[in-house]
Amino acid sequence: MSAVRVGSARNNANPPGSIIQPAIAAEHLSAGEVHLAQGGLVLAPVFSMADYLTLPAISRNLFRVVVETPRGSAAKLAYEPKTGVFEYSRPLPVGHTYPYDWGFVPSTLGDDGDPLDGLVIHQAVAAPGVVIKCDLLGALRVKQRDPDGSKVRNDRYIFCPHKEDAPDEPVVSADVPENLRREIEQFFLSSALGTGKKIKLKGWQNAAQAKASLTKGMKSFKRKRAR
Template sequence: MPNYLKLTTITKGLIRVVVETPRGATAKLAFEPRTQMFGYVRPLPVGMMYPYDWGFIPSTLGEDGDPLDGLVIHQAATAPGVVIKCNLLGALRVKQKDEGGEVLRNDRYVFCPHREDAPDEPVAADHVPDDLRREIEQFFVSSVLGTGKTIKFKGWQNAAEARKAIKIGVKAFSARR
């Protein structure tokens, strides 16, 4: 079984995202490094489901001590453990306050799968449209209900700015090893 946390982050300019919670799931799933398995974390609030695949960027480390988070915008549903090579669209900058009161940055990176044939994805390969940004923000606000966490948005980064932030996450991961 591959060690998902240590996969190469970038290959041929594309960024890998490991799916933890697939599109349509009504519960949050997460990769558990100790057991190398994907496990149940918690249900989403009633009536909610993941609008797109949710996962992490391997070989990165964020302020929260976990790999950087990624949302993959596409129409297919996958499964936990699927690795998708993606184009980076941008990132939603997020300040998160945990149940214990700790405040940290926990950005959400937004991707679309790279396709070599005719693309049918709902977004352009270089940005997140404004209406989709609002929908993504609403999902993240609603998804933390009942967790003791609060989040505040600090704006959006374009793909170039987000790529720089991912490279910082790669350096943090390398330094921790």
């Protein structure tokens, strides 16, 4: 929350001798967000949302994933940067739900013009806007054909939280098990029904290969921001 000037004590129509109170006391603002009211200026609070797109992608060798759609959701949600909210995007095909938390890696850019996608494999359920620091497990390589006929690379990166919520029974360790790979593949194939998009699976990348692809996406984001 930050404070902005909304008026002046000299310009406000107040009875003589009245006292103009600040809209919020400075001690209730966090460090770095306090603006002093000088010259009789009145303060008012403004609530601002985080800019999820520009969060650093990496923190201490861990990747950040912004959750858009939580595990178990039968509808896809998407972050809308213009409004700073998570909007309803579309329903999944009948009987389908997201198997794990789904979102994106901030400060990255893919061939489709969006941040790179991330699936976070764990035994809990987060919520839209939650940021999870993750270990990278690998990536499912995907070629996508959009309704307009254009073809783009749209890989799905697979992560797990660095601090597993059930360390005694981890879902995954350093790699994505073969049976789980098949289930993830089937989910993405079936969830594209009704979108007009056609996807073709091109195999899997290990963690090192996936990290190189993510690094490329980070560089693409930086180049776009520098323009």
